[in-house]
Amino acid sequence: MSCKKAYITTPIYYVNDIAHIGHAYTTIIADTLARYSRMSGLETFFLTGTDEHGQKIEHSALERGKTPQEYADEISATFKNLWDDFGISYDKFIRTTDEEHKIGVQKAFLKMKERGDIYKDVYKGHYCISCETFFPKSQLVDDEFCPECGRATSLVEEESYFFRLSNYQDKLLDWYNERPDCILPKSKRNEVIRFVEGGLDDLSITRTSFDWGVKLPPELNDPKHVMYVWLDALMNYVTGLGYGTDEKLMDFWPARVHLIGKDILRFHAIYWPAFLMSLDLPMPKHIAAHGWWTRDGAKMSKSKGNVVNPKEVADAYGLDNFRYFMLREVPFGGDGDFSQKALIDRINSDLGNDLGNLLNRLIGMSGKYFEGRVECSAVGDYYQEELDEVNASLEKLEPLLFDMQLHRYLEELWRPLSIANKAIDMYQPWTLMKEGREKEAMALNGLIATILAKVSIMLDPVMPQTAPKIAAALGFEISYESWTRLIKENAPLGAFVIEKIPPLFPRIEEALLAHSEPESKEAQAPKEEKKAPKASQKEESKKEEGVSLIGIDQFFQTSLKVGTVVKAEEVPKSKKLLLLQVDIGEETPRQVVAGIKEWYSAESLVDTQVCVVANLKPAKLMGMKSEGMLLAAKDADGLSLIRPESPKANGTPIG
C-alpha cells in the first residue's frame, strides 16, 4: 500500500445555527473525498468540527439565558450527532473550545509576533458581528450597512493587535500564479487575485470589547484581548493535527484540500495562506469553494422558515440517495436550488432505471438461464470493445474527483451503465439462448457483472451504504484490494453465484410522495427549526391530485376485462413495443400495442391471460392502431403484467 497521505477538511461550523443542507453538502463532499482517498490506499485524515468563539455566539447564548460554553456544548453536539448519524467518516471532530486548540493558537500567535508580523495599534472601523468581519468605510452600504449581509455595522475604536497582511501581498500573488489549481474552481482564483491586487490592509486580530474567545498567550501579559474569531478558527486546520501540543499528526500537513463554501473564500484564500507563510508552514494543495444551496430560489434562513433539514431529507429519501443527488445535481462551484422534484427524478431515473434496473436484469438473466451462475472469463472474447470503452471512462474518474468536478465524476461513472444497458438490448441474451449461443450469453452476463462491479467500487465513496450491497450481490467486497484489482489492473471479476437482493431503489411516485412529506423526527434541531422541507407550489397541487377520491361510479366508467393473447409479434425497429392480438370475448381480437418488450418476449405471451382496459379511445403507436391497454405494475425491479389468479373466460369483467 502506498504511504502517501491525504488530509481533508470541512469548515468548522458556527454553533449559532443548526445544520442545514448547505452544511451537509460541504461535509458530504469532504466525506466522499476522504473515502476515495482511503479506498485508493492513501493514509487519510479527515477533520471537521465546530467554531465556537466570537461575539455572535456570545450574543446567541445570552439571548437564550445560557453561558456561551453551555450553548456551544449543546449546538456542537447536534452537529456531531448529525454527522455520526450520517456515518460521516471523520477522524477527528475539533471544537475551538478544546484546550489543545487554544494552546496551539496561542503558540502560533507568539510565533507570528516573534517574527515581527504582529504589532499593537488602535483599530477604528466598522465591524459586522454577524459576519465577524471588519469593513473599511468605503465598502459599507450607505456608510453603515454590511456589504455581505446587509445588517447594521457598529463603529469600533479599540486597542488591537494587527497582523501585517500587507507584507504578504506579493507572496500570495506568487503562490496563486505558481499553483494555478490552488483555488478551485479556477474561476474563483481569478476573483481572489483581483482582490489581492487591489491591495491588502493589515488585519486586526484581537478584540477587547468582549470576552468569549481565546486569550492571548500568557507570555504577552495582556489579558483584556481575545483573539479575532477567524484567526482562532482558521488555525483549527493545524491544531486538529496537534500543532503546538502533540505534533505527531503534523506530517499530514499540508492539506490535500480545504473544502469550503464560496462565502468564506476570502478568509481561506488570503488570510489563511498568509498566516501559514508567517508560521513557515507549507501551503495547502487546494482550497475548493462550492456554491450556495437555496430553497425555491431564496437563501435559506431561520426567519424565512425555508431551512431544509438534511436529516429529514435523508430519512424520507434515503441517505445515499440524498448524497448522490447533492453531488450529481449541481456543478461544483455553482449554486443549486433544492427541490424534491429534482431529487425524486434523480432517484427514479439515474438510480432506479439506470443502476438498480441493470442489477435486476442481471439477477433475472442469470437466474433464468444459468441458475444464478455468472462467469467472466470469456467476456473479452466477445465484448472487448465494450470493456475498453468502460475502462476508458473509468480512467477519467480519479482526476475529476480531485479537480472537484464531482458532477462530472458521476456523469462519467454512468457511462458504463449505459454501455451495459445498451449491450443487453443489442445482443439480447434471450435470442442468444434461443440460438444455442450459451457461451456468448454467459459472457454477456459477465460483461454486465464486470461493469456493475467496477461502478459499485467507484460509487462507494459517494454511496457508502448502497455500493457494498451491489458488490455483495456480485460476490466481492469493496476495499483497497478490489479497487486495485478491478479498477487499476482491470483484472477479470471471476465466477460467482449472484445473490438475489431486493430492489435497491424502489420507485418513488411523486403524487404519493407529496403525502409523505418528511416529518420532523428526532430532535437534532431546536424546536422552531424542525420544519419539514416545504413542498413547492407545483408539488402542493400534485398533493391535491394525490388525495382526490373518486366515486364507485367513476371507477366503473373504466371497462376492465380479462383477455387471452392469441398472437404476439415484435414491432419492427421498436425497442419497446410488442403488437398483440387479445381475445376479450368480442367477435374479433383487439389489437393492442404494448410497451413491454423489455420484459416479455412476444412468444412468451401467446396463450397467456392479461387484463385489458377495454374502453380506451383507440390510439396510434408507430403507425399502428392500439385498441386497449394492458394492466401492469412497474417498479425498480421491472414490469409485471397483472393477470387473473386462475383462468377466466375471455371478456370477464374486472371490478
Ligand code: ME8
Ligand atoms: O463560516 N449552501 O461557519 P458557518 C451551501 N465558522 N453551503 C452552505 C450554505 C448554503 N446555503 N450554508 C452554509 C463559518 N454552508 C465559519 C467557518 S472555517 C475555519 C470557519 C456551508 O457555520 C459552507 O461550506 O457559517 C459554508 O462555507 C459553511 O457552511 C459555513 O458555515
